[in-house]
Amino acid sequence: MTRFTPQTPLKIGTRGSPLALAQAHETRDRLRAAHGLDESAVEIVIIKTTGDDRALIAADRPLKEIGGKGLFTKEIEEALLSGAIDIAVHSMKDMPVEQPAGLILDCYLPREDVRDAFVSPGIARLTDLPEGAVVGSSSLRRRAQLAHRRPDLKLVEFRGNVQTRLKKLQDGVAQATFLAMAGLNRLGMAHVAQGPIEVEEMLPAVAQGAIGIECRMADDTVRAMLAALHDGPTGERLAAERAFLATLDGSCETPIAGLALHDGAGLWLRGEILRPDGSEVIGGERRVAVADAAEAGADLARELLSQAPANFFDWR
Numbered sequence: 320m321t322r323f324t325p326q327t328p329l330k331i332g333t334r335g336s337p338l339a340l341a342q343a344h345e346t347r348d349r350l351r352a353a354h355g356l357d358e359s360a361v362e363i364v365i366i367k368t369t370g371d372d373r374a375l376i377a378a379d380r381p382l383k384e385i386g387g388k389g390l391f392t393k394e395i396e397e398a399l400l401s402g403a404i405d406i407a408v409h410s411m412k413d414m415p416v417e418q419p420a421g422l423i424l425d426c427y428l429p430r431e432d433v434r435d436a437f438v439s440p441g442i443a444r445l446t447d448l449p450e451g452a453v454v455g456s457s458s459l460r461r462r463a464q465l466a467h468r469r470p471d472l473k474l475v476e477f478r479g480n481v482q483t484r485l486k487k488l489q490d491g492v493a494q495a496t497f498l499a500m501a502g503l504n505r506l507g508m509a510h511v512a513q514g515p516i517e518v519e520e521m522l523p524a525v526a527q528g529a530i531g532i533e534c535r536m537a538d539d540t541v542r543a544m545l546a547a548l549h550d551g552p553t554g555e556r557l558a559a560e561r562a563f564l565a566t567l568d569g570s571c572e573t574p575i576a577g578l579a580l581h582d583g584a585g586l587w588l589r590g591e592i593l594r595p596d597g598s599e600v601i602g603g604e605r606r607v608a609v610a611d612a613a614e615a616g617a618d619l620a621r622e623l624l625s626q627a628p629a630n631f632f633d634w635r
């Protein structure tokens with residue numbers, strides 16, 4: 320089955336953040352278990368991306384200004400194409416809807432918790448935030464969703480790894496922030512959150528909580544290995560959500576939310592688009608057969624777009 324040995328190991332490319340490494344380790348462990356690979360037949364290769372460049376990513380600069388789509392993926396995909404790595408592990412939430420020619424992304428691990436988490440040193444729940452409270456988030460989606468429900472709150476830019484953000488909360492830079500439950504769970508840090516926010520209250524980002532594994536399209540050995548890891552139900556949900564995103568031409572950096580759940584034999588897809596200042600939300604849903612997942616995502620996106628004025632996504 321495998322051409323990978325301790326002398327010529329399978330190389331897994333990943334960013335070096337604690338969350339990215341946790342995802343790469345999960346992938347390595349699943350590959351080893353599924354294919355009986357020796358410990359030294361799998362190697363993790365850390366790749367620095369534009370998004371990891373501290374000088375470029377000044378803490379208060381909106382990510383959208385710096386480089387938009389592919390900020391955290393370009394260098395990793397180049398390493399795949401050059402053969403420096405054999406597979407790449409990604410948070411699907413951060414992945415552009417299309418991959419470069421020669422690469423394929425069709426292996427998803429079982430999805431984690433899709434919900435956002437409410438994190439605050441002094442306040443138990445989102446609904447308990449006092450009038451005028453300062454909330455830190457750099458996610459356009461979360462900012463717009465919050466501004467929509469609570470126009471009284473003051474939003475500040477907030478980035479960095481989990482530890483940096485918790486330190487900022489301790490220092491009083493903001494009274495609360497949001498993180499994905501999935502990331503906290505994968506880091507074994509769910510205890511830092513007050514708790515999850517139900518999806519009816521804050522619809523998550525498309526593909527939140529899903530890990531995808533990318534490889535070279537022509538690499539039949541690796542593709543067969545990844546096929547054994549693929550989680551079908553996660554793939555069905557992401558087919559709907561990513562088609563929704565693709566038709567909206569969105570990325571992780573636009574105020575779009577979308578979530579598909581299995582509902583009996585079919586899928587229940589919900590989506591929303593928001594004005595960046597939260598002044599308007601347009602939402603909708605579809606209940607469809609699994610086979611129609613992608614078409615339903617595209618169709619829901621067209622419905623929402625037909626209701627949105629031309630300047631809907633303009634900001635600043």
Ligand SMILES: NCc1[nH]cc(CCC(=O)O)c1CC(=O)O
Binds near residue numbers: 410528
């Ligand atoms: N945009 C950053 C990002 N990309 C993926 C995750 C977390 C885990 C996931 O959704 O898989 C996060 C952090 C966060 O939103 O708290």
